[in-house]
Amino acid sequence: MAEQAIITTTVNLLQDNIQVSAYLAEPKEPGSYPGIVVLQEIFGVNVHIRDVTERIAKLGYVAIAPALFQRTAPGFETGYTPEDIETGRGYAMQTQASELLSDIQLAIDYLKNLPQVKKDSFGCIGFCFGGHVAYLAATLPDIKATASFYGAGITTRTPGGGPPTITRTREIPGTLYAFFGKEDASIPPEQVDEIEAELEKYKIPHRVFRYDGADHGFFCDLRASYNPKAAADAWEQAKQLFSQLN
Numbered sequence: 001m002a003e004q005a006i007i008t009t010t011v012n013l014l015q016d017n018i019q020v021s022a023y024l025a026e027p028k029e030p031g032s033y034p035g036i037v038v039l040q041e042i043f044g045v046n047v048h049i050r051d052v053t054e055r056i057a058k059l060g061y062v063a064i065a066p067a068l069f070q071r072t073a074p075g076f077e078t079g080y081t082p083e084d085i086e087t088g089r090g091y092a093m094q095t096q097a098s099e100l101l102s103d104i105q106l107a108i109d110y111l112k113n114l115p116q117v118k119k120d121s122f123g124c125i126g127f128c129f130g131g132h133v134a135y136l137a138a139t140l141p142d143i144k145a146t147a148s149f150y151g152a153g154i155t156t157r158t159p160g161g162g163p164p165t166i167t168r169t170r171e172i173p174g175t176l177y178a179f180f181g182k183e184d185a186s187i188p189p190e191q192v193d194e195i196e197a198e199l200e201k202y203k204i205p206h207r208v209f210r211y212d213g214a215d216h217g218f219f220c221d222l223r224a225s226y227n228p229k230a231a232a233d234a235w236e237q238a239k240q241l242f243s244q245l246n
Contacts, residue, residue, distance in 0.1 A: 003058040004029060008050075013066065013106045020103050021075065022066040023050050025057035026116065034118050034245035035111035037104055037143075038065040039126030039133045041220070042088030044077035048220050052125070059239065060246075062117050066107045068100060068133065080223050092129045096160030097136055104137045121245040123174075125238060126151065127219060135165050135176070144174035145245055147238040150216050151178070152186040155194045169198040175205040177241050179234045181214030181227070209237060 004027040013020040023045050027033060038053045040046075045065045056063040069076050069091040076091065078084040104124070111117045123145035126134030131151025136158070138146035148154075158165045176199065180192050192210060199206040211218065211230035218227035219234055 004060055006054060006057040008054060008057075011064075011110070013103075013110050015102070015106050018071070018103075020066050020070045020106060021045075022064050022107055022110070023053055024062070024064050025050075025053045026062040026114075027057060027060055031060075031116060032118055033060055033062045033116055034121035034123065034242070035108065036061045036063045036242065037107050037111075037122070037124040037137065038063055039104070039124060039130030039137065040065060040068055041128035041130055041217075042092045043080065043084060044069060044073075044088070046077040046079070048222050049127075049130075052127075056125070056242075059242075061123075061242065062111055062114060064107050064111060066103050068095065068103065068130070070103070071095075071099065080220075088129075092159070097158050097162065097165070098160070100133050100159055101136060101140065104133075105140060105142070108140070108142050118245075123147070123242050123245055125149070125242075128152070128217060131179075132165060133159070135178075136168065138174065138176050139168050139171040141173060145241050146172075146174060146176045147241055148176065148178045149219055149234065150180055150184055150187060152184075152216070155191045166195060166198055169204060170202045172199075172202070172204045175241065175244065177207045177209070177237060179209045179211070179219075179237070181211050181216060181218045181225075181230065183214060184216040186216050207237070209234060 214230040
């Protein structure tokens with residue numbers, strides 16, 4: 001299928017005196033499209049996340065990437081130096097699961113009010129920090145398909161504290177695909193196994209992908225850990241997942 005021409009813009013989502021900036025990409029051609037929420041790494045809604053958002057829109061979705069650090073670092077985006085990583089981790093540590101879910105729901109509600117968006121066909125995709133957040137977002141009733149890329153800490157913690165995010169697996173109403181690199185030291189293989197076992201336990205429709213030779217961040221072509229083979233396969237799997245929304 002040929003890529004669609006798209007329109008991009010930055011929008012502001014308003015709720016309870018909170019203003020959340022979000023990057024929006026949508027097909028130019030009039031139609032009725034599913035909505036996809038794109039969840040950032042610790043580096044903000046940077047060039048990589050905007051690129052992913054655009055790639056999704058070109059496939060025939062309305063994609064939106066809310067700024068998940070809006071409360072503590074409005075407008076934050078950065079690169080991938082060690083200093084950038086430390087800064088981003090600091091902001092990630094200040095997030096709260098309840099606020100993240102509220103902001104994602106805000107993005108979904110914004111999409112619902114767009115005339116070209118189907119009101120009952122939503123998915124999400126997240127990377128790194130956003131991969132963990134995607135697992136959380138999968139519990140939202142509106143989310144029917146979730147792609148979680150190398151989300152660290154799902155089995156051991158949740159943003160802001162409390163029971164680990166994995167304990168909410170039973171709440172997932174849709175399908176979840178999870179993608180991991182076998183060389184990712186931040187996500188030991190036993191944690192991946194635990195995630196898969198929990199998804200199986202609660203009969204959540206799922207697939208778990210483990211890539212040989214792939215490290216953390218393997219999907220991002222701006223990082224030294226980029227793995228073209230793993231990234232290409234994962235993208236095809238994500239496309240297949242989201243095709244269920246059409």
